Amino acid sequence: MAGRSINYLQRIRLTAMAMCAAVVLIMAALWFPHVDRDIKVVDTLFVIDITDSMLVKDARIGRETVTRLDWSQEFVRQAMLQMPCGSKVALAAFTDSRSLILVNPIEVCANYHDLIQVLYKIEPPMAWAKASEVSKALFTAINQAKDMDPEPSIVFITDGHESPPLHETLYPKFGGTPGEVSGVLIGVGGTDVQPIPKSNEDGEIIGYWDVNEVLHVDVYAAFRGDLADAMANVQRTEHLSSQKHDHMERLGIMVGFDYLDMPTANQLMRTLRAHDSARTQRVDYDPYPIFAGLALLLLLLLYLPYGLLLSLRKRKT
Amino acid sequence: MSDIVWELPALLWALPLALLPFVYVDVRKSVVWLKLTPVDPLSRILTPLLKLAASLLIALLVMALAGPHIPEQLSQRSGEGAEIIILVDRSRSMDDIFAAAPRNTLSRVPIGTQSKRQVSRDYLIEFIQRRPDDRFGYVFFSNHSTELLSLTYHKDAVMATVDAGALGRGISQTNIVEALLKAADMFEHEIYRGARRVLLISDGGQLLTEQEESFIRQRYQALQLGIIWIYLPAMRGMTLEPSDQDNFLWVDMPERKLHEFFKTLSIPYQAFEAGSLSDFADAIDAIDQQHYETLMVDEVQPRKSLADRFLLFALMLAGLLAAIQAYSWWGAYLPRGHDVDVRKLSGICYCEYLVFDS
Numbered sequence: 001m002a003g004r005s006i007n008y009l010q011r012i013r014l015t016a017m018a019m020c021a022a023v024v025l026i027m028a029a030l031w032f033p034h035v036d037r038d039i040k041v042v043d044t045l046f047v048i049d050i051t052d053s054m055l056v057k058d059a060r061i062g063r064e065t066v067t068r069l070d071w072s073q074e075f076v077r078q079a080m081l082q083m084p085c086g087s088k089v090a091l092a093a094f095t096d097s098r099s100l101i102l103v104n105p106i107e108v109c110a111n112y113h114d115l116i117q118v119l120y121k122i123e124p125p126m127a128w129a130k131a132s133e134v135s136k137a138l139f140t141a142i143n144q145a146k147d148m149d150p151e152p153s154i155v156f157i158t159d160g161h162e163s164p165p166l167h168e169t170l171y172p173k174f175g176g177t178p179g180e181v182s183g184v185l186i187g188v189g190g191t192d193v194q195p196i197p198k199s200n201e202d203g204e205i206i207g208y209w210d211v212n213e214v215l216h217v218d219v220y221a222a223f224r225g226d227l228a229d230a231m232a233n234v235q236r237t238e239h240l241s242s243q244k245h246d247h248m249e250r251l252g253i254m255v256g257f258d259y260l261d262m263p264t265a266n267q268l269m270r271t272l273r274a275h276d277s278a279r280t281q282r283v284d285y286d287p288y289p290i291f292a293g294l295a296l297l298l299l300l301l302l303y304l305p306y307g308l309l310l311s312l313r314k315r316k317t
Numbered sequence: 318m319s320d321i322v323w324e325l326p327a328l329l330w331a332l333p334l335a336l337l338p339f340v341y342v343d344v345r346k347s348v349v350w351l352k353l354t355p356v357d358p359l360s361r362i363l364t365p366l367l368k369l370a371a372s373l374l375i376a377l378l379v380m381a382l383a384g385p386h387i388p389e390q391l392s393q394r395s396g397e398g399a400e401i402i403i404l405v406d407r408s409r410s411m412d413d414i415f416a417a418a419p420r421n422t423l424s425r426v427p428i429g430t431q432s433k434r435q436v437s438r439d440y441l442i443e444f445i446q447r448r449p450d451d452r453f454g455y456v457f458f459s460n461h462s463t464e465l466l467s468l469t470y471h472k473d474a475v476m477a478t479v480d481a482g483a484l485g486r487g488i489s490q491t492n493i494v495e496a497l498l499k500a501a502d503m504f505e506h507e508i509y510r511g512a513r514r515v516l517l518i519s520d521g522g523q524l525l526t527e528q529e530e531s532f533i534r535q536r537y538q539a540l541q542l543g544i545i546w547i548y549l550p551a552m553r554g555m556t557l558e559p560s561d562q563d564n565f566l567w568v569d570m571p572e573r574k575l576h577e578f579f580k581t582l583s584i585p586y587q588a589f590e591a592g593s594l595s596d597f598a599d600a601i602d603a604i605d606q607q608h609y610e611t612l613m614v615d616e617v618q619p620r621k622s623l624a625d626r627f628l629l630f631a632l633m634l635a636g637l638l639a640a641i642q643a644y645s646w647w648g649a650y651l652p653r654g655h656d657v658d659v660r661k662l663s664g665i666c667y668c669e670y671l672v673f674d675s
Contacts, residue, residue, distance in 0.1 A: 012642070012645050015642050016639070016643045019635065019638050019642045019643075020639045023632065023635045026378075026628055026631050026635050027632060030625060030632060090477070092481075098485065098486070101484045101485060102478065103481050104480040104481045104484075106474055106477040110471070111471055111473055111474045111477075114471050117469075118465055118466060118478075121463065121465055128460065140485065144484050144485055147484060286622075288381075288624060289384075292378055292624075292631075296375065296378040299374060299375055300337065300375070303375070305337070
């Protein structure tokens with residue numbers, strides 16, 4: 001059956017009514033007041049490791065093999081692009097035993113250009129000392145995040161390589177409450193050990209760290225009398241670097257952070273949004289697309305070539 | 318209008334829907350004998366015009382939904398201000414208490430508790446807020462210097478960077494020479510827009526070698542830079558200019574040497590000794606009148622939505638079409654017993670069907 005076609009007069013009436021409704025809808029699209037809409041935003045402090053081990057080329061962007069640092073910068077950029085306007089972003093660099101906050105939280109859309117510019121300056125030449133005490137740096141980042149307004153979640157990007165290495169039991173302990181500041185540890189780097197490039201003050205690579213240039217035992221052991229004993233039991237591999245999964249997992253548990261191994265920006269945003277720290281931000285929303293869309297739908301229904309459709313269906317049967 | 322940007326350009330693929338009104342419309346109206354219908358030349362003209370209007374209406378709505386807008390734009394206006402590179406001392410000495418009482422005095426005035434780093438932040442924020450038209454860059458230095466922000470108009474970004482500078486502890490020693498040269502480098506590739514200043518905020522000076530002095534002199538003169546120095550004394554009463562009440566230990570302080578050197582540069586130079594913030598505010602206002610030149614200021618015109626224009630045009634067309642349809646309706650539903658005007662019945666709106674029915 002081809003459906004009941006409406007008669008001629010009904011059609012006139014329907015057309016007229018639909019047209020009047022379209023007029024009303026377009027007027028609504030134009031003059032309906034803006035509404036407040038709540039969206040979930042996450043304020044984030046990105047901390048990027050700028051120690052030399054981050055110059056190891058074992059991360060991938062697409063098909064290209066890049067340094068861990070390049071990957072980190074691209075990752076932060078992608079994450080910023082995914083954040084809805086109104087979210088705030090802060091940036092920090094980590095080397096030595098602390099995180100240095102470079103920019104306090106600012107709105108990501110209006111300041112995107114400046115944030116990107118600072119992001120690409122987070123490179124080894126900025127480093128003020130050549131050491132890589134990941135745990136301590138993580139703790140300082142957490143402490144400083146508490147001083148910020150709004151208090152951000154932390155995204156700490158590192159390969160987890162501690163230099164000098166940690167003592168089995170005398171490693172730095174976290175003084176705060178785990179999970180008080182929420183955050184994510186992002187692990188970067190592959191599982192195979194690689195030589196670590198050595199950079200000079202201008203950021204040029206001037207060779208690789210030699211086996212005899214780095215500490216292979218923790219500082220505590222290094223200054224004890226029985227150093228020789230300690231050395232005897234140690235594999236001398238601290239001049240090589242890979243992503244330290246176990247260490248980062250342990251750190252994550254210590255401070256109550258999730259640990260993700262080279263995730264996509266999408267995965268990061270999902271993890272962050274799942275935290276309680278996501279804050280709702282009220283945005284001004286113009287609902288015109290709803291009304292204009294309805295008006296358009298109405299018009300299309302009016303002008304669809306029903307006759308053509310009918311005759312096509314008839315031909316089939 | 319040439320630089321319209323669409324938020325959802327993919328929606329524009331729906332534009333061919335605007336052809337629908339031109340597609341053959343069959344409404345199955347039987348007329349006994351076509352010759353009975355009067356010929357209405359006006360309808361012959363109006364029908365295609367109305368189809369065109371309906372078509373345009375659909376197109377306009379599709380385009381309005383695609384989110385037409387003019388993106389953020391930079392425009393220039395002339396302002397009164399300067400381009401300023403903020404040069405912040407991030408060394409460890411900045412962690413010390415600001416303006417502590419000299420050791421040999423009894424502390425009648427309570428000793429401050431703010432570190433020099435925190436004080437420097439207050440001064441910088443005050444400075445930035447008082448200079449609406451200035452463009453700022455940011456360099457922090459310790460034993461070597463890092464350019465963090467290139468010159469930007471975004472006050473939020475500058476303030477957030479200055480705020481971050483107040484957090485945490487200092488990082489290392491001081492190397493003012495490298496910092497001064499770094500700041501000069503940042504102007505190197507900029508077009509000259511107006512007054513250029515390097516705003517140095519630090520707690521100490523440094524003895525310069527003759528070679529360093531001549532290098533700085535040459536660079537700063539060539540690039541037409543001026544220096545503003547906000548000096549944060551570690552001890553109360555310490556001044557850059559010698560005075561009669563000087564502690565004799567202060568006579569040969571490196572900061573005094575640096576101050577003397579800056580004075581000989583024959584470039585605009587202004588030194589402030591941080592004391593009270595309100596005095597400083599007055600002093601900033603004072604330099605306004607003296608030094609600053611006209612400067613080209615980039616202003617960001619915020620993004621402007623054009624959807625309303627499309628909708629307004631659509632509203633006019635829809636209003637027209639609705640009026641005509643309503644007129645047809647009125648014509649078709651005249652009360653019974655009334656003389657039906659055939660011309661009105663076959664009027665502009667239904668003529669299209671009659672023509673196609675043949």
